[in-house]
Amino acid sequence: xxxxxxxxxxxxxxxxxxxxxxxxxxxxxxxxxxxxxxxxxxxxxxxxxxxxxxxxxxxxxxxxxxxxxxxxxxxxxxxxxxxxxxxxxxxxxxxxxxxxxxxxxxxxxxxxxxxxxxxxx
Amino acid sequence: xxxxxxxxxxxxxxxxxxxxxxxxxxxxxxxxxxxxxxxxxxxxxxxxxxxxxxxxxxxxxxxxxxxxxxxxxxxxxxxxxxxxxxxxxxxxxxxxxxxxxxxxxxx
Numbered sequence: 001x002x003x004x005x006x007x008x009x010x011x012x013x014x015x016x017x018x019x020x021x022x023x024x025x026x027x028x029x030x031x032x033x034x035x036x037x038x039x040x041x042x043x044x045x046x047x048x049x050x051x052x053x054x055x056x057x058x059x060x061x062x063x064x065x066x067x068x069x070x071x072x073x074x075x076x077x078x079x080x081x082x083x084x085x086x087x088x089x090x091x092x093x094x095x096x097x098x099x100x101x102x103x104x105x106x107x108x109x110x111x112x113x114x115x116x117x118x119x120x121x
Numbered sequence: 122x123x124x125x126x127x128x129x130x131x132x133x134x135x136x137x138x139x140x141x142x143x144x145x146x147x148x149x150x151x152x153x154x155x156x157x158x159x160x161x162x163x164x165x166x167x168x169x170x171x172x173x174x175x176x177x178x179x180x181x182x183x184x185x186x187x188x189x190x191x192x193x194x195x196x197x198x199x200x201x202x203x204x205x206x207x208x209x210x211x212x213x214x215x216x217x218x219x220x221x222x223x224x225x226x227x228x
Contacts, residue, residue, distance in 0.1 A: 037217075047165070047208060047219040064216045098164055106212045107155045109176065111164035 002026035004099050004112040012093075012119050018086040022099030022112050029075045029082055030055045035102040038073060038084045041114075042095035052102060053082055089119045123147055123211050127220035135228045140196040142223045144209035149189045153213040156185055156194045159222075160205045168207075169194065201227050 008020035022036070029036060035054035041047050051063035053073045063071050070087045086093060099112040124147040134140055144154065152172040157165040167176045169185035172192055182197045196203055204227045209220040 046221055047210075049217040049219070062215055106153065107167055107170040107176075108157075108165070108210070109167050109170075111166070114164050
């Protein structure tokens, strides 16, 4: 059974960096048939896809235009996990952040438990 | 970016009723449209993939149809546990986008 376990701080100061990790069990971050995504949810923006990483002979990443200049998503094969970093956060980045497995590069079939991240001084 | 518009935004329904939620895309997504259920304080859960394929373990009362720009999620014989918000999501092109959600309240 595939499980995704999120970790990271729930409070980040404005202008600092939001960092979250998603640990994978039951699958591999290097899988050739899955991508590993970050999505966030807030009352004002609804569900918003942020980006993904996946491996097909080499590592790839895709990002939403809205965060492209501030985001990085990195796999860690030694720990079988992937991470999200979002730089220069503002209160508008306050949201519940989810990691999710994208099976067959199409549907999100497994989700992490969600992490509420509040951006506040 | 493909915009997904769901209707209705909110529906109050009685148990055993048939419920229909629609999702309209601003451009064709083929069959690359999926439905999710989210209950309060929970992560979304996949119900339907590729517009009409039920995901493993999902009750048979949930079904999906449509292609191109118009899609439907149907719940036949609503149960109290189906109180949730339902979202469509497209995987036809990046950026992936979600509908705004349809909240079902059980009377």
